[in-house]
Amino acid sequence: MEDIATQLCAVLFTEFRRYDQRIQARQYLDGLLSAEGRKSIANIASAVGAPRDAQRLHHFVSSSRWEWTPLRRALARFLQTTGPASAWVLKPVSIRKTGEHSVGVGRHFSPDTRQLVNGQQAYGMWFASPSVTAPVSWRLRLTGRWSDDAAADTGRYDTVTGLLDDVRRWSDPPRPxxxxxxxxxxxxxxxxxxxxxxxxxxxxxxxxxxxxxxxxxxxxxxxxxxxxxxxxxxxxxxxxxxxxxxxxxxxxxxxxxxxxxxxxxxxxxxxxxxxxxxxxxxxxxxxxxxxVPALSAPALLNLTRLSGRAEQGWRTLGEAVGLRDFEGRSLEGWHRHMTLASCAYAISALTAADAAGQSVYGSGSKVCGLSA
Structure with a gap:
């Protein structure tokens, strides 16, 4: 995992303008991968041996000015070097919360439990290839008291449209x-x-x-x-x-x-x-x-099964790397946390694929391509 994390950070963190941002991003990423239990800022800071840095990491995620979109685009490009995407999976998720102060929290119908719950409504876009499935982009639906936010996703349709726009920009050649x-x-x-x-x-x-x-x-x-x-x-x-x-x-x-x-x-x-x-x-x-024209029935069936892989990953690996754990009131902080948690997810998924003998990486630091 350390080798893969180093390779991914070397590629992705060039998107940060300042050296201190790259250091803080690596600290946050390492904490997401190693902290026990909920991935709160305090737990992340303690997991990397820097409990006094909790306030600095909180500022880095919630108040810093770095843009998350270039990092997400770089993550998508990085994953495509391990093998081209078979498809991109757009998945609605419900992130249950007990309180009312986290950004976007409200009563809504959960696609997971098929009932009304209190929490956040979000959509994730997942890169899906034969060897790796990992989220790369996110939108949060803000309604009610949160909908006045100037950066709000104004509804479920606009949320999906934004992610499909990401697919158009990042998928070369286009994949379903x-x-x-x-x-x-x-x-x-x-x-x-x-x-x-x-x-x-x-x-x-x-x-x-x-x-x-x-x-x-x-x-x-x-x-x-x-x-x-x-x-x-x-x-x-x-x-x-x-x-x-x-x-x-x-x-x-x-x-x-x-x-x-x-x-x-x-x-x-x-x-x-x-x-x-x-x-x-x-x-x-x-x-x-x-x-999609000229797609055989078995090939179409196999494509639809990628949705199940994303669902399973959300429930297991997604929880392990903290995709459900952001507690702040800042929409920008939520996006930055979800971006770094997606990087942590990708590292874990690539490590699992490598351990399973799927040869995601070759010798040294060079990333090897796989045929879809």
Whole structure:
């Protein structure tokens, strides 16, 4: 881990203008990786053997003027040197808080627990390759008493738009972005805007969202407009593929079929719908839409599984490096903390990949490329 941390810091911390900022950034990063329990400023300072520096580190994160966007962009570039991204995963997260004073805290519906909770609503953008999955960018949704902040993300739609803009700027060549829009008000309109924007997307939708089958109905009266799960059920009855999961569990059944958005004119390119079943007695457990052309059903299924890797990482490694632990009232401080915690996450993920024999790095300090 020390070697990988040194390599990452040597590349990323050139974005800091001052030497003292680079020292403080490395202290903060080392503390995120080594502190036991919650990654508070006091615990971080103690973990690096400098408990008297807690106030200085607090100022570095909450009040200093360094920009987090160049650091995030450099982190994305660094991760791409270990192997090109297969996709970028945009993940909504809920960060539960017991108090009311941390920036962005309020009552909201949690996508994790499917209930109302007190805490912060955020979206993360995750780099996902065959060997490494790690967050690289963040947006915090501010509503209610926090929404007057001039730097606020004004809503969930703008939050997603900001991250997709990051993907456009940082993904070369462009790779698909995975996005879950289930439970979003005006789901159909949001999906239409996203997919028709032209950026390669793989969007998870609710099974009840209405779409149009690309092929006419048997009566020949034009395309069938119906809930997505019904269209995919019909496609499954005519053909389906099973993917063995091992461990004695049932196989995964999946099928793709060409569709269009309800009301979409014939001049628009067709979309592909993917349905995934773990129990054929019930509707599909997952429904996805994509505008990525010429993508085989197994390849599309593998892409969607990257979303599960990001979810698992958020629950485990994300908690270990302090992605949930910022307690301050400063929006800028939240962004800086999440940026450095994402760097700590990347170091841990790269170390785990290297230990698993995936050869993320070669000899010396030179970063080796992997084919996607």
């Amino acid at each position: 972005a995975l996005l879950d829009v289930r439970g979003v008000p005006e789901e159909e309109g949001l999906v239409t805007r996203r997919l028709e924007a032209g950026f390669p997307l793989v969007v998870r939708i609710g099974g009840r969202m209405r779409i149009a089958a690309e092929h006419p109905t048997s009566g020949g009266h034009g395309p069938c407009v119906a809930p997505a799960q019904r269209i995919l059920d019909r496609a499954l009855r005519s053909r389906h593929t099973r993917s063995p999961t091992g461990g004695g569990r049932p196989d995964t059944a999946f099928v793709t079929t060409p569709v269009r958005l309800a009301g979409q004119g014939p001049g628009r390119g067709p979309l592909t719908a993917l349905g995934v079943w773990h129990d054929l007695r019930h509707p599909p457990s997952q429904v996805w839409l994509t505008n």
